[in-house]
Structure formats: C-alpha cells, structure tokens
Amino acid sequence: MPRTEFIATGFHVPERVVTNDDLSRMMETSDEWIAQRSGIRTRHWVSAGETGVSLAREATCRALDRAGMQAADLDCIVYCTCTPDHFEPGNGVFLARELGLSDVPAIDVRNQCSGFVYGLSVADAWIRTGQYRRVLLVGAEVHSRGLDRTTRGRDTAVLFGDGAGVAILGPTDDLQRGVLTTHLYADGRHAEKLWVDAPGLAHDPFISEELIRAGKHRAVMDGRDVFKYASVLMPQSIATALKQNGLTPADVKLLVPHQANLRIIEMVQKAAGLRDDQVYVNIQKYGNTTAASIPIALHEALDEGRLARGDLLVLTAFGSGFTWASAAVRW
Ligand code: UT7
Numbered sequence: 001m002p003r004t005e006f007i008a009t010g011f012h013v014p015e016r017v018v019t020n021d022d023l024s025r026m027m028e029t030s031d032e033w034i035a036q037r038s039g040i041r042t043r044h045w046v047s048a049g050e051t052g053v054s055l056a057r058e059a060t061c062r063a064l065d066r067a068g069m070q071a072a073d074l075d076c077i078v079y080c081t082c083t084p085d086h087f088e089p090g091n092g093v094f095l096a097r098e099l100g101l102s103d104v105p106a107i108d109v110r111n112q113c114s115g116f117v118y119g120l121s122v123a124d125a126w127i128r129t130g131q132y133r134r135v136l137l138v139g140a141e142v143h144s145r146g147l148d149r150t151t152r153g154r155d156t157a158v159l160f161g162d163g164a165g166v167a168i169l170g171p172t173d174d175l176q177r178g179v180l181t182t183h184l185y186a187d188g189r190h191a192e193k194l195w196v197d198a199p200g201l202a203h204d205p206f207i208s209e210e211l212i213r214a215g216k217h218r219a220v221m222d223g224r225d226v227f228k229y230a231s232v233l234m235p236q237s238i239a240t241a242l243k244q245n246g247l248t249p250a251d252v253k254l255l256v257p258h259q260a261n262l263r264i265i266e267m268v269q270k271a272a273g274l275r276d277d278q279v280y281v282n283i284q285k286y287g288n289t290t291a292a293s294i295p296i297a298l299h300e301a302l303d304e305g306r307l308a309r310g311d312l313l314v315l316t317a318f319g320s321g322f323t324w325a326s327a328a329v330r331w
Pocket of ligand 1: 028029030033034037038113154155156158194221222223224226227230260261264288318319320
C-alpha cells in the first residue's frame with residue numbers, strides 16, 4: 001500500500017482586514033481584551049460577492065499552480081466546512097462546478113475545527129487503498145456573515161475569521177514518508193457547548209422568525225469549557241500520535257495546531273513538551289478560521305521554510321462536537 005503525501009498547498013483570505021479596533025466600534029470590546037484573551041489582532045472578512053466556495057476556488061488555483069497540475073487532474077474533492085454556502089447540497093459540488101469538473105466525487109466533512117484532520121484521514125484512506133489518486137482536501141469558512149456583531153455576540157464575534165486553505169494529496173511509494181497515522185475522536189456529550197441550533201430539522205418549522213429572534217441561528221459557546229477540554233485533549237491526541245509511531249516530542253520538527261486561541265496553543269505546547277520553535281502560530285493575523293486554520297498555517301509554515309523533506313509534522317485540532325484529532329506526517 002502506498003502512503004499519502006502532500007503534493008502542494010494553497011490558501012486565500014478575503015482582502016478586507018478587520019482589526020480589533022474596528023470591532024470595538026461595532027460592540028463593547030477592546031483590542032486589549034481580545035489580544036490578551038486570544039492573541040488575535042486582525043481577521044479577514046468577506047465582501048459582497050465572495051463566498052466560501054469562491055475563497056476555496058482561489059486557494060485551489062494557487063495549489064494547482066504550485067503542483068503544476070490542472071483541475072482535471074483531480075480525482076476527488078473532500079471539502080471541510082461548518083459554514084456552507086447553502087443548506088444543501090454541500091460546498092464540494094459547488095467547488096467542483098467552479099473548477100469545471102463534472103465527473104469527480106465531492107464529499108463534505110462537517111467536523112468544524114477538526115474538519116481538516118478528519119478530512120485528511122478520509123482522503124488518506126482512499127489514497128492508500130487506491131480508490132482515488134489525487135484528492136483535493138479543502139478547509140474553507142465564511143464566519144463573518146453568521147456572527148452576531150453586537151455586544152450580545154462579542155464572546156464569539158471577536159474570535160472567528162474567514163478564509164480557505166487546501167492541500168492536494170496523492171500516493172507515494174516511499175513508505176518512509178507521508179501521512180503516518182491519523183487519530184480521530186468525538187464526544188457528543190458536549191455538543192451544545194459550541195453549536196448553532198438552527199436552522200435545523202429538529203425544529204418544526206426548521207426556521208422561523210421566532211428562532212431568529214431568539215438568536216438560535218448564532219453560534220453559542222461555553223468558552224471556558226471549550227478552553228478547558230481543548231487544552232487537555234489536544235496534547236493527549238498528540239501523545240497518542242507520537243507513541244503509536246515510536247516517536248517522542250524531541251522528534252517533532254513542527255506542530256501545526258488548530259488556531260483557536262493563542263493561550264490554548266501555549267497550553268498545548270507546554271503539555272506536549274514542545275519548544276517555541278516547534279510550534280507554528282499565525283492566529284494573530286487570521287483569528288479562528290475553523291477548518292481552514294490548519295491548511296492556512298501549514299501553507300505559511302512551508303513558505304517560511306519551517307519544514308523540509310523528512311521532517312516530522314504533527315497536526316492537531318479541537319472543536320465543536322466536541323471533536324478532536326491529530327495526525328503525524330513525515331514530510
Ligand atoms: O475552536 C474552538 C473554538 N472556540 C474556542 O477555542 C474558544 C475557547 N475559549 C476561549 O478562547 C475563551 O474562553 C474566550 C476567549 C472565549 C473567553 O475568555 P475567558 O477568559 O474565558 O473570558 P470569560 O468568558 O470568562 O469572560 C470574562 C468577561 C465576562 O465579563 P464578566 O461576566 O466577567 O463581567 C465577559 O462578558 O469578559 C467578557 N467578555 C468580553 N469583554 C470584552 C466576553 N467577550 C468579550 C469581548 N470583549 N469580546
């Protein structure tokens with residue numbers, strides 16, 4: 001069986017930059033509060049005409065360019081998002097259409113902040129078994145249009161940003177390299193600790209003025225609990241990934257964690273026994289872009305020369321569900 005390697009990555013964020021000071025003109029908050037609690041300084045928000053799929057298309061074009069490939073070379077799309085353009089069908093088919101593809105499968109993965117690592121696990125299994133050879137793995141989100149940009153929604157509105165990151169994956173016969181293992185977890189007992197209740201078919205009707213008036217279409221979060229579990233469960237899943245491959249923290253060249261909160265990343269780093277230079281952070285620029293955060297960070301890390309052939313890369317994520325995941329990759 002071959003292993004799965006990263007052929008190329010790409011990312012795209014909207015042009016519009018929103019600073020903490022911009023937010024403090026919309027709601028009662030401050031640059032100091034946001035920076036101190038989360039490490040975030042700016043995030044990008046879409047403008048009229050931009051959608052999750054349009055961001056994903058731009059990111060895909062960059063990755064295809066780097067890979068020296070055409071869209072027609074792709075065999076499959078795995079599209080991870082918790083902010084789809086429409087209720088149905090999933091964004092994957094819209095992206096396929098944008099890319100001029102009408103004969104490849106497209107699956108949507110809805111695992112929020114863990115989406116990209118879950119998607120990687122799916123793509124890896126398909127590539128190793130030979131079902132698909134060239135898989136486009138997408139993490140793309142438009143949060144800004146869903147945020148409550150008033151003081152009522154400030155605990156979440158200041159955290160999330162828009163953006164897209166992709167990876168083109170394919171098989172390699174070099175069994176020393178590529179995706180070594182992926183580790184996926186979920187605990188639905190915490191489902192309502194970070195969720196968007198409606199629209200949803202548990203409600204009849206599934207959307208109504210009443211639901212909207214009650215703010216049920218907004219993300220609601222128990223920030224403290226999310227923080228608490230994230231800082232414990234991500235290091236645990238990193239430790240599992242290392243142990244399963246007979247590796248130790250000293251072997252890690254780079255950890256690219258989901259970028260949710262700088263304080264969470266610092267706690268994960270400490271619990272995982274990693275030095276500053278072993279952890280990649282770019283949350284200050286983009287905020288939390290959920291499924292897009294890892295591929296955007298990975299792309300920037302590669303551009304900065306933080307990973308070379310043979311280096312050990314570890315990915316980890318945690319989010320709504322709760323779901324969490326890790327992956328060990330020999331670059
Ligand atoms: O990928 C997973 C996605 N989510 C996360 O990772 C979030 C994890 N949680 C967190 O990052 C943190 O819990 C937050 C950054 C969301 C909040 O930090 P905290 O230190 O846990 O603050 P808190 O929720 O305990 O709130 C402290 C105070 C409250 O005021 P009172 O009740 O003490 O008077 C909040 O109302 O801060 C207030 N507050 C704000 N103040 C200014 C909440 N949001 C804001 C805001 N600006 N944006």
